[in-house]
Amino acid sequence: MSKRTILIHPDPRLKTVASPVTDVNGALISLADDMLETMYAAPGIGLAAPQVGVLTRALVMDCVKEEGAEPRPMVMFNPEVIASSDERNVYEEGCLSIPEQYADVERPAEVTVRWIGRDGEEHQEDFAGLWATCVQHEIDHLDGRLFIDYLKPLKRQMITRRMQKLKRERARS
Numbered sequence: 273m274s275k276r277t278i279l280i281h282p283d284p285r286l287k288t289v290a291s292p293v294t295d296v297n298g299a300l301i302s303l304a305d306d307m308l309e310t311m312y313a314a315p316g317i318g319l320a321a322p323q324v325g326v327l328t329r330a331l332v333m334d335c336v337k338e339e340g341a342e343p344r345p346m347v348m349f350n351p352e353v354i355a356s357s358d359e360r361n362v363y364e365e366g367c368l369s370i371p372e373q374y375a376d377v378e379r380p381a382e383v384t385v386r387w388i389g390r391d392g393e394e395h396q397e398d399f400a401g402l403w404a405t406c407v408q409h410e411i412d413h414l415d416g417r418l419f420i421d422y423l424k425p426l427k428r429q430m431i432t433r434r435m436q437k438l439k440r441e442r443a444r445s
């Protein structure tokens with residue numbers, strides 16, 4: 273496993289619709305394992321393939337937060353929300369591609385997701401709470417959508433300018 277570089281917004285690859293996985297092969301499994309390592313190291317609770325520059329419908333997440341609890345690394349290929357609750361939830365979201373910027377985003381409180389796992393098998397599960405927010409945030413990445421796209425234009429532009437500045441500073445150092 274190796275850590276990959278996380279792209280910082282704005283980047284055209286973060287605005288691109290990713291392609292479906294056709295075959296869960298070794299290369300794809302190493303990508304997922306690298307993404308998990310990258311996510312845990314960041315640290316973060318979710319990471320989508322476009323964030324490491326791979327335009328494939330793959331994401332990883334682990335929203336277990338309790339101190340000392342078993343981690344639950346999840347790998348999803350071609351994830352799809354197949355049902356969502358009418359009830360909505362607001363969470364303060366952040367993103368590894370938009371470091372240190374947070375904003376409230378409203379989404380369905382519960383979702384049912386179907387995906388192909390690291391084992392190549394189809395899985396389906398209901399998610400609630402932070403897991404529901406996280407999986408929807410990550411699936412958005414596969415459609416070239418960021419959490420700041422839900423914000424008012426002024427707020428979005430402000431965050432984007434901060435990120436442009438951060439990228440300039442990083443390029444210089």
Ligand SMILES: [Zn+2]
Pocket residue numbers: 366367368369409410413
């Ligand atoms: Zn994100």
